[in-house]
Amino acid sequence: MKKLILEEKAFNIIAEHGSTDFPNECCGFLFGKDKEGKRTITEANPVVNAKQGDQRRRFEIAPNDYIKAEMYALQNDLQLLGVYHSHPQHPAIPSEHDLKVALPFFSYVIISVIDGIVDHIRSWQLNDEGTFEEETVQRNIFSLN
Numbered sequence: 044m045k046k047l048i049l050e051e052k053a054f055n056i057i058a059e060h061g062s063t064d065f066p067n068e069c070c071g072f073l074f075g076k077d078k079e080g081k082r083t084i085t086e087a088n089p090v091v092n093a094k095q096g097d098q099r100r101r102f103e104i105a106p107n108d109y110i111k112a113e114m115y116a117l118q119n120d121l122q123l124l125g126v127y128h129s130h131p132q133h134p135a136i137p138s139e140h141d142l143k144v145a146l147p148f149f150s151y152v153i154i155s156v157i158d159g160i161v162d163h164i165r166s167w168q169l170n171d172e173g174t175f176e177e178e179t180v181q182r183n184i185f186s187l188n
Contacts (some may be wrong), residue, residue: 046081047150047166047178053087054182057154058161060089061129065159067098072112073125073150082124082150082178088112101140102128125150125166132157135165137175145169150178 053073060069071089075082090112094103104126116123126149130136135153137145145151147169155162166178 045168045176045178046181047152048081048083048181048183049152049164049166050075050083050085051182051184053084054164056087056089057127057152057164060087061154061156061161062159064092064129065156066131068092068094068100068102068129068131070102070104070126070128072104072108072115072123073127073152074112074116074119074121075124077122077124084124084150084152086121087127088115099131125152125168127152127154129154129156135163137167141167142175145175151175152180 060071070092071087073084074086075084090104090108092098092102093105094101112123130153133155135155137151151167152164154164164180166180167175168178170176
């Protein structure tokens with residue numbers, strides 16, 4: 044199983060975004076470094092859910108936001124490693140729709156938000172067969188003690 048290291052700052056942004064946008068799905072980009080199979084997410088950048096209609100069960104990222112994300116990564120010596128989104132009132136398991144729109148290489152971090160509170164977080168990546176394979180999520184929590 045692949046490992047995704049999620050820095051505390053990035054996790055906090057994702058969790059706050061999921062809670063704030065509840066009961067709608069939130070979405071955003073994941074930035075960091077992928078070195079020798081060790082994928083570390085250092086930044087999460089929220090974007091507006093561009094889905095027309097019911098955003099409680101779907102999210103969409105506007106093409107222009109993808110372009111901005113690629114530019115941000117280049118300008119900040121980072122890699123665009125994936126996308127995060129929330130599943131309000133549902134587990135953090137990819138839907139059929141999530142699979143249809145998924146891209147190779149990207150990590151797909153999904154947070155389950157129950158009654159406005161983050162319940163759990165999981166990450167997924169497409170394998171060579173075109174199905175999702177779970178990545179182990181390790182949260183790096185820093186203490187000043």
